[in-house]
Amino acid sequence: MMQPGLYQILFISTALFFIGVYGFFTRRNLITMLMSVELILNSVNLNFIAFNKYLWPEKLDGLFFTIFIIAIAAAEAAVAIAIIINLYRSHHSIDVEQAEEMKY
Amino acid sequence: MQGSTIIFYLLAVLTLGSGLLAVITRQIFRAAIFLLFSLIGIAGLYFWMQYEFIAAVQIVIYVGGITVLIIFSIFLTQQAGEKLSKPIMGRQLFSALAAFCGFALVMLQLVKHNFNASIENPLPPTVNNIGTQMLGVDEGGYSLPFEVVSILLLAALIGCIVIALKAKPETT
Numbered sequence: 001m002m003q004p005g006l007y008q009i010l011f012i013s014t015a016l017f018f019i020g021v022y023g024f025f026t027r028r029n030l031i032t033m034l035m036s037v038e039l040i041l042n043s044v045n046l047n048f049i050a051f052n053k054y055l056w057p058e059k060l061d062g063l064f065f066t067i068f069i070i071a072i073a074a075a076e077a078a079v080a081i082a083i084i085i086n087l088y089r090s091h092h093s094i095d096v097e098q099a100e101e102m103k104y
Numbered sequence: 105m106q107g108s109t110i111i112f113y114l115l116a117v118l119t120l121g122s123g124l125l126a127v128i129t130r131q132i133f134r135a136a137i138f139l140l141f142s143l144i145g146i147a148g149l150y151f152w153m154q155y156e157f158i159a160a161v162q163i164v165i166y167v168g169g170i171t172v173l174i175i176f177s178i179f180l181t182q183q184a185g186e187k188l189s190k191p192i193m194g195r196q197l198f199s200a201l202a203a204f205c206g207f208a209l210v211m212l213q214l215v216k217h218n219f220n221a222s223i224e225n226p227l228p229p230t231v232n233n234i235g236t237q238m239l240g241v242d243e244g245g246y247s248l249p250f251e252v253v254s255i256l257l258l259a260a261l262i263g264c265i266v267i268a269l270k271a272k273p274e275t276t
Contacts, residue, residue: 004112006219009149012116014210016123016142018203023127025199026191031177032132035139038170039123042146045162053153055219057226060237064246066158067238070165071253075260077170081177082264088181089270 006054009046016043030084030094034077041073112152119145130188132178140171155229 002008016039023036045066052062088094119142126138143166150159227233238246 004109007214008112008116009153010214011211012119012149014207014214015120016146018207018210019120019123019127021206022199022203025202026196027127027188028191029132029188031174031181032127032135032188035135035174036127038139038166039126039142042143042166046146046149049150049153049155049158052229053155055221058222058224059244060227060229060234063155063158063229063234064238064249067161068249068253070161071257074165074170075257077173078264079260079267081173082268084177085180085268094181 006050009050009054013043013046013050016040016046028096030080030087030096030099033096034080034084038073038077041069045069108152112149115145115148115152118142119149130190132182132188133175136171136175136178139174140167143167143171157229157231157234 020036020039020043023039024033027033027036048062048066048069052060056062084094087099091098093099122138122141122145126135126142129135129138143162147159147162147167150156150162237244238250241247
Protein backbone atom coordinates (compact mmCIF):
# COMPACT_ATOMS: atom_id res chain seq x y z
CA MET A 1 0.00 0.00 0.00
CA MET A 2 1.19 3.50 -0.75
CA GLN A 3 2.60 5.77 1.90
CA PRO A 4 -0.06 8.45 2.51
CA GLY A 5 0.91 11.89 1.35
CA LEU A 6 -0.53 14.93 -0.37
CA TYR A 7 -2.07 12.98 -3.26
CA GLN A 8 -3.95 10.59 -0.99
CA ILE A 9 -5.42 13.46 1.04
CA LEU A 10 -6.37 15.31 -2.14
CA PHE A 11 -8.07 12.14 -3.37
CA ILE A 12 -10.12 11.97 -0.17
CA SER A 13 -11.13 15.61 -0.35
CA THR A 14 -12.06 15.34 -4.04
CA ALA A 15 -14.15 12.24 -3.40
CA LEU A 16 -15.88 13.90 -0.45
CA PHE A 17 -16.59 17.01 -2.54
CA PHE A 18 -18.30 15.03 -5.26
CA ILE A 19 -20.22 12.92 -2.74
CA GLY A 20 -21.55 16.23 -1.45
CA VAL A 21 -22.36 17.36 -5.00
CA TYR A 22 -24.24 14.10 -5.64
CA GLY A 23 -26.25 14.56 -2.45
CA PHE A 24 -27.01 18.15 -3.35
CA PHE A 25 -28.36 17.10 -6.75
CA THR A 26 -30.47 14.17 -5.61
CA ARG A 27 -31.93 15.33 -2.31
CA ARG A 28 -35.15 17.29 -2.30
CA ASN A 29 -35.31 17.96 1.44
CA LEU A 30 -33.78 21.24 2.65
CA ILE A 31 -32.07 19.75 5.71
CA THR A 32 -30.37 16.98 3.75
CA MET A 33 -29.27 19.53 1.15
CA LEU A 34 -27.74 21.52 4.00
CA MET A 35 -25.86 18.38 5.10
CA SER A 36 -24.44 17.99 1.59
CA VAL A 37 -23.24 21.60 1.71
CA GLU A 38 -21.50 20.84 5.00
CA LEU A 39 -19.71 17.90 3.37
CA ILE A 40 -18.55 20.13 0.51
CA LEU A 41 -17.25 22.80 2.89
CA ASN A 42 -15.40 20.15 4.89
CA SER A 43 -13.68 18.80 1.82
CA VAL A 44 -12.47 22.32 1.02
CA ASN A 45 -11.12 22.69 4.55
CA LEU A 46 -9.25 19.40 4.24
CA ASN A 47 -7.72 20.65 0.99
CA PHE A 48 -6.49 23.87 2.59
CA ILE A 49 -4.91 22.02 5.51
CA ALA A 50 -3.22 19.47 3.24
CA PHE A 51 -1.70 22.17 1.03
CA ASN A 52 -0.56 24.07 4.09
CA LYS A 53 1.12 21.02 5.59
CA TYR A 54 2.78 19.55 2.51
CA LEU A 55 3.56 22.53 0.26
CA TRP A 56 3.98 25.62 2.45
CA PRO A 57 4.83 24.42 5.95
CA GLU A 58 6.59 27.70 6.79
CA LYS A 59 3.31 29.62 6.67
CA LEU A 60 -0.03 29.24 8.44
CA ASP A 61 -2.26 30.86 5.83
CA GLY A 62 -4.17 27.70 4.91
CA LEU A 63 -4.98 27.15 8.55
CA PHE A 64 -6.44 30.65 8.87
CA PHE A 65 -8.55 30.15 5.79
CA THR A 66 -9.86 26.96 7.35
CA ILE A 67 -10.73 28.72 10.59
CA PHE A 68 -12.57 31.48 8.74
CA ILE A 69 -14.42 28.97 6.56
CA ILE A 70 -15.53 27.07 9.67
CA ALA A 71 -16.81 30.31 11.23
CA ILE A 72 -18.68 31.30 8.08
CA ALA A 73 -20.09 27.76 7.70
CA ALA A 74 -21.44 27.94 11.25
CA ALA A 75 -23.13 31.27 10.48
CA GLU A 76 -24.51 29.87 7.22
CA ALA A 77 -25.91 26.76 8.92
CA ALA A 78 -27.60 28.87 11.58
CA VAL A 79 -29.24 31.18 9.03
CA ALA A 80 -30.29 28.25 6.84
CA ILE A 81 -31.93 26.46 9.74
CA ALA A 82 -33.75 29.63 10.77
CA ILE A 83 -35.10 29.91 7.22
CA ILE A 84 -36.06 26.21 7.21
CA ILE A 85 -37.97 26.52 10.49
CA ASN A 86 -39.78 29.62 9.25
CA LEU A 87 -40.66 27.85 6.00
CA TYR A 88 -41.95 24.81 7.87
CA ARG A 89 -44.12 27.04 10.00
CA SER A 90 -45.82 28.59 6.99
CA HIS A 91 -45.92 25.59 4.58
CA HIS A 92 -45.73 22.50 6.87
CA SER A 93 -43.17 21.03 4.49
CA ILE A 94 -39.48 21.56 3.78
CA ASP A 95 -39.45 20.04 0.33
CA VAL A 96 -37.85 22.36 -2.21
CA GLU A 97 -40.48 21.51 -4.82
CA GLN A 98 -43.18 22.97 -2.61
CA ALA A 99 -41.26 26.10 -1.68
CA GLU A 100 -41.31 27.74 -5.06
CA GLU A 101 -43.09 30.92 -4.03
CA MET A 102 -39.99 31.82 -2.00
CA LYS A 103 -38.67 33.46 -5.15
CA TYR A 104 -41.51 35.95 -5.50
CA MET B 105 3.32 -1.41 6.82
CA GLN B 106 3.46 1.27 9.44
CA GLY B 107 0.80 1.95 12.02
CA SER B 108 0.24 5.52 10.85
CA THR B 109 -0.49 4.30 7.31
CA ILE B 110 -3.11 1.89 8.61
CA ILE B 111 -4.69 4.63 10.71
CA PHE B 112 -4.74 6.97 7.72
CA TYR B 113 -6.57 4.48 5.52
CA LEU B 114 -9.01 3.59 8.29
CA LEU B 115 -9.83 7.29 8.72
CA ALA B 116 -10.22 7.66 4.96
CA VAL B 117 -12.64 4.74 4.81
CA LEU B 118 -14.60 6.10 7.79
CA THR B 119 -14.85 9.57 6.23
CA LEU B 120 -15.78 8.52 2.72
CA GLY B 121 -18.02 5.61 3.70
CA SER B 122 -20.12 7.51 6.19
CA GLY B 123 -20.17 10.54 3.88
CA LEU B 124 -21.58 8.37 1.10
CA LEU B 125 -24.13 6.78 3.44
CA ALA B 126 -25.15 10.24 4.64
CA VAL B 127 -26.21 11.25 1.14
CA ILE B 128 -27.92 8.00 0.09
CA THR B 129 -29.75 6.82 3.20
CA ARG B 130 -33.47 7.47 3.15
CA GLN B 131 -33.94 8.04 6.85
CA ILE B 132 -33.07 11.61 7.67
CA PHE B 133 -32.02 10.97 11.24
CA ARG B 134 -29.56 8.30 10.10
CA ALA B 135 -28.23 10.73 7.53
CA ALA B 136 -27.45 13.18 10.35
CA ILE B 137 -25.67 10.48 12.36
CA PHE B 138 -23.60 9.40 9.34
CA LEU B 139 -22.71 13.05 8.74
CA LEU B 140 -21.50 13.15 12.35
CA PHE B 141 -19.19 10.19 11.76
CA SER B 142 -17.89 11.72 8.55
CA LEU B 143 -17.02 14.94 10.36
CA ILE B 144 -15.30 12.94 13.11
CA GLY B 145 -13.26 11.17 10.43
CA ILE B 146 -12.14 14.53 9.04
CA ALA B 147 -11.17 15.66 12.53
CA GLY B 148 -9.15 12.44 12.80
CA LEU B 149 -7.38 13.31 9.55
CA TYR B 150 -6.47 16.69 11.00
CA PHE B 151 -5.08 14.91 14.05
CA TRP B 152 -3.18 12.58 11.73
CA MET B 153 -1.61 15.60 10.01
CA GLN B 154 -0.71 16.93 13.47
CA TYR B 155 -2.88 20.04 13.22
CA GLU B 156 -4.28 19.53 16.69
CA PHE B 157 -5.79 22.98 17.06
CA ILE B 158 -7.83 22.77 13.89
CA ALA B 159 -8.93 19.24 14.80
CA ALA B 160 -10.19 20.48 18.15
CA VAL B 161 -12.00 23.37 16.44
CA GLN B 162 -13.55 20.90 14.00
CA ILE B 163 -14.83 18.67 16.80
CA VAL B 164 -16.16 21.56 18.88
CA ILE B 165 -17.90 23.46 16.07
CA TYR B 166 -18.94 20.83 13.55
CA VAL B 167 -19.47 17.73 15.66
CA GLY B 168 -20.65 19.54 18.75
CA GLY B 169 -22.44 22.49 17.21
CA ILE B 170 -23.66 22.16 13.65
CA THR B 171 -24.67 18.49 13.87
CA VAL B 172 -26.65 19.10 17.05
CA LEU B 173 -28.31 22.08 15.33
CA ILE B 174 -29.22 19.86 12.37
CA ILE B 175 -30.60 17.12 14.64
CA PHE B 176 -32.72 19.66 16.51
CA SER B 177 -34.10 21.05 13.29
CA ILE B 178 -34.93 17.50 12.17
CA PHE B 179 -36.90 17.04 15.37
CA LEU B 180 -38.70 20.32 14.78
CA THR B 181 -39.66 19.76 11.18
CA GLN B 182 -39.96 16.01 10.54
CA GLN B 183 -42.55 13.45 11.49
CA ALA B 184 -40.95 10.57 13.39
CA GLY B 185 -40.22 7.43 11.40
CA GLU B 186 -41.15 8.99 8.10
CA LYS B 187 -38.88 8.03 5.23
CA LEU B 188 -37.71 10.49 2.62
CA SER B 189 -39.25 10.13 -0.78
CA LYS B 190 -37.14 8.17 -3.22
CA PRO B 191 -35.43 10.41 -5.78
CA ILE B 192 -36.43 9.97 -9.41
CA MET B 193 -34.34 7.33 -11.18
CA GLY B 194 -33.27 9.65 -14.01
CA ARG B 195 -32.19 12.38 -11.64
CA GLN B 196 -30.24 9.87 -9.55
CA LEU B 197 -28.52 8.52 -12.64
CA PHE B 198 -27.57 11.90 -14.07
CA SER B 199 -26.40 13.22 -10.69
CA ALA B 200 -24.16 10.19 -10.27
CA LEU B 201 -22.87 10.66 -13.80
CA ALA B 202 -22.17 14.37 -13.25
CA ALA B 203 -20.44 13.73 -9.93
CA PHE B 204 -18.36 10.91 -11.41
CA CYS B 205 -17.34 12.97 -14.44
CA GLY B 206 -16.28 15.86 -12.22
CA PHE B 207 -14.36 13.50 -10.00
CA ALA B 208 -12.60 11.88 -12.96
CA LEU B 209 -11.71 15.29 -14.41
CA VAL B 210 -10.21 16.53 -11.15
CA MET B 211 -8.31 13.28 -10.57
CA LEU B 212 -6.86 13.36 -14.11
CA GLN B 213 -5.59 16.87 -13.52
CA LEU B 214 -4.28 15.87 -10.11
CA VAL B 215 -2.18 12.90 -11.21
CA LYS B 216 -0.66 14.90 -14.05
CA HIS B 217 0.21 17.88 -11.88
CA ASN B 218 3.52 18.01 -10.09
CA PHE B 219 3.50 19.92 -6.84
CA ASN B 220 6.63 21.72 -5.69
CA ALA B 221 6.96 21.91 -1.96
CA SER B 222 8.77 24.87 -0.47
CA ILE B 223 11.98 24.01 1.34
CA GLU B 224 12.01 26.70 4.01
CA ASN B 225 11.98 25.99 7.72
CA PRO B 226 8.56 24.71 8.79
CA LEU B 227 6.59 26.79 11.26
CA PRO B 228 4.86 24.42 13.70
CA PRO B 229 1.09 25.05 13.94
CA THR B 230 1.08 25.50 17.69
CA VAL B 231 -1.58 27.56 19.41
CA ASN B 232 1.07 30.13 20.27
CA ASN B 233 2.05 30.71 16.63
CA ILE B 234 -1.57 30.69 15.48
CA GLY B 235 -2.64 33.26 18.08
CA THR B 236 0.31 35.55 17.39
CA GLN B 237 -0.32 35.61 13.69
CA MET B 238 -4.11 35.71 13.84
CA LEU B 239 -4.24 38.83 15.99
CA GLY B 240 -1.15 40.44 14.48
CA VAL B 241 -1.51 43.81 12.78
CA ASP B 242 1.81 43.80 10.94
CA GLU B 243 2.73 42.04 7.67
CA GLY B 244 0.91 38.70 7.36
CA GLY B 245 -1.36 39.34 10.33
CA TYR B 246 -4.99 38.38 10.19
CA SER B 247 -6.59 40.81 12.62
CA LEU B 248 -8.75 42.58 10.01
CA PRO B 249 -10.39 39.36 8.66
CA PHE B 250 -10.81 38.24 12.26
CA GLU B 251 -12.80 41.37 13.09
CA VAL B 252 -14.81 41.12 9.87
CA VAL B 253 -15.73 37.51 10.68
CA SER B 254 -16.74 38.55 14.19
CA ILE B 255 -19.11 41.18 12.79
CA LEU B 256 -20.44 38.65 10.27
CA LEU B 257 -21.16 36.10 13.01
CA LEU B 258 -22.95 38.73 15.09
CA ALA B 259 -25.02 39.86 12.10
CA ALA B 260 -25.86 36.24 11.18
CA LEU B 261 -26.99 35.40 14.70
CA ILE B 262 -29.21 38.49 14.92
CA GLY B 263 -30.55 37.66 11.47
CA CYS B 264 -31.40 34.10 12.59
CA ILE B 265 -33.33 35.37 15.59
CA VAL B 266 -35.26 37.82 13.43
CA ILE B 267 -36.07 35.21 10.77
CA ALA B 268 -37.11 32.46 13.17
CA LEU B 269 -39.14 34.80 15.37
CA LYS B 270 -42.80 33.92 15.49
CA ALA B 271 -44.86 36.80 14.08
CA LYS B 272 -47.05 38.29 16.78
CA PRO B 273 -50.75 38.34 15.98
CA GLU B 274 -51.90 41.90 15.45
CA THR B 275 -53.76 43.22 18.45
CA THR B 276 -56.03 46.16 17.78
